[in-house]
Amino acid sequence: MSYEGVPGLVETIEAHGETTLVVDPARLLEAARHLRDSLGFNFLSDVAAADYLGWGEGDVSGYIGTRAGRDLNHPATFGLQAVPATKPKRFSMSYHLLALGPNARRVRLQTWVNEDEAVPSVIEIWPTADWHEREAWDLMGITITGHPNLKRILLEDDWEGHPLRKDYPIGGEPVRFSEAE
Amino acid sequence: MAVAPEQTRGVIYEGTRIPSPIPTVLRVSDELTATGDVMQVNFGPNHPSTHGVLRLIVDLYGEDVVGLEAVIGYLHTGFEKSMEQKSWWKAITYPERVDYLSFQANEMAFVMAIEKLLDQDIPEKATWMRMCLCELNRIHSHLVWLGTAALEIGAISMFWYAFRERETILDLFEMVTGVRMHTRYFQTGGLAEDIPTGFYAQARAFCDQMPKGVDDYEAMLDKNKIWLERTVGLGLLSADDAIALGQSGPALRASGVNWDLRRDQPYLAYDQVEFEVPVYYEGDVYARYRCHMEEMRESTKIIRQCVDRLEKMNGEPWIADNRKVVLPPREELHTSMEALIHHFKIVTEGYRVPEGEVYVTIESPRGEMGCYVVSDGGAKPWRVKFRAPSFVALEATATCMHSGFIADMIAIVGSLDTVMGEVDR
Secondary structure, eight states: OOOTTOTTEEEEEEETTEEEEEEOGGGHHHHHHHHHHTTOOOEEEEEEEEEOTTTTSTTOTTOOSOSSSOOTTSTTSOSOOOOOOOOSSSEEEEEEEEEOSSSOEEEEEEEEEOTTOEEEOOTTTOTTHHHHHHHIIIIIOOEEETOTTOOOSSSOTTOOSOTTSTTSOSSOOOOTTOSOO | OOOOOOOOSSOSSSSOOOOSSSTTEEOOOHHHHHHTOEEEEEEOSSOTTSSSSOEEEEEEETTEEEEEEEEOOTTOOOHHHHHHTSOHHHHTHHHHHHSSSSHHHHHHHHHHHHHHHHTOOOOHHHHHHHHHHHHHHHHHHHHHHHHHHHHHTTOHHHHHHHHHHHHHHHHHHHHHHSSSSSOOOEETTEESSOOOTTHHHHHHHHHHHHHHHHHHHHHHHTTOHHHHHHHTTOSOOOHHHHHHTTOOTHHHHTTTOOOOHHHHSOOTTGGGSOOOOOOOSSOSHHHHHHHHHHHHHHHHHHHHHHHHHHHTTTTOOSBOOOTTTSOOOGGGGGTOHHHHHHHHHHHHTOOOOOSEEEEEEEEETTEEEEEEEEEOSSSSEEEEEEEOHHHHHHTTHHHHTTTEEHHHHHHHHHHTOOOHHHHHO
């Protein structure tokens, strides 16, 4: 299978027996349409957003506890000491595609964005993307353009922040109805 | 190995019924709104037939459902975020609780993702035992589905019959793992414990009992006039729409798509067992029910083959011998300093998983269960994302509800086999 012709293809990564196609977010729709119509990826399995905040800094890998506390990355500890590789941008959006049918295969279509950038919606190509994209917006704060119904899905409409972001405070949720009114 | 998905025999319906522009929301037409006779009703979130806490905002015109929007999130507990705070082996307990009916399937998806990142092989005994338990789990999940889905549309006694066999399965789980649900039995590299003596005999007894159980269920439902009236021809979903909406598992196979990951993209040792993939072509609630029933029979066949294989593996290792990931055997701790250090390191710090991202999919009872895991090379997962088949199944409600009655909605939502824990995660 050759992915040479995928529009906006930046990089093809082969790892763990999986193929990742990194594309330019501006050309994501073209790439998606090409994958569906020309290469047979008719089934969108999942849309996963990930936050790579702090990758490439020294103390991310494998810490347990606070940053000021015990540093398990000290060379005396076993395991992998490598600092994780710097990523192109903060967020990745991964579209896990499946060519359902004879000669089934999977591919990961990936695009990278920063906080102030948006990803086009792929609903018109795979309608199942509706809720997946709403979830990416709700929990990770990825702005999706062209989505007909982009609102929070798992959290309440008035929730502040996007909890799956790495800079979202843990355990700091305000308790509701606790003040005398 | 892969077999082509066959085309639907006959046409379920022409064209597409996926609502536009929002694929998951059925909008009331302007003419109907103008009549002033459309009533909006909140169905749920607390309603006994919503399989937990699903809220459907339904627009009714008489008894016709003319508008529908599903609202989810009432059971959102932030599993994915919680898993990021735990070391890899502690995080294994979470996926089971995501879907409390197919705990072992979910657990396995996550464990397989860790193993894929670690490039860790597992012993043959573990492979077969995982398969055996996952199939038991499939039957367990289907039984609860059958019991509750039938209960919701009035077949109350089904519930007790289904729970009779379910009880036997839970006893088997208890025997192997010590707990009935949320077993936490799959360990990175294999199994947490060896298979107890007596399991094979009891599993065989179950394999003898189960087909008779399925006969019982079918005897009660297959020709039951009320059941047929409430399921046949309802909740139609064509093959093309099912694929476009990402449906998987029984819902997809009931629409005539011959697709099962166990056969078409085999994992574990599914390419070494014999089983059929039931496919139905009607795309209605009844076809989904039939798929579930047939799958229980096929799973029983797989369990039997697994037990046959496992019995010959007595004394073989059940977990890989990788001291950087797997706890050393208990008895070694008394004599070996090295073993003690490894034990201490793994328990306190956890093991590290090489940097990278993987996506593992398995055929869970509800369909394609995906697990996307990113590791930064540390002792905790950096990001875990589940592709929950129930979450995707609910997206099809608006399409299936095309010109249905409110009473049909119960049967249709039930037939999609959703578990709200998995939808909301």
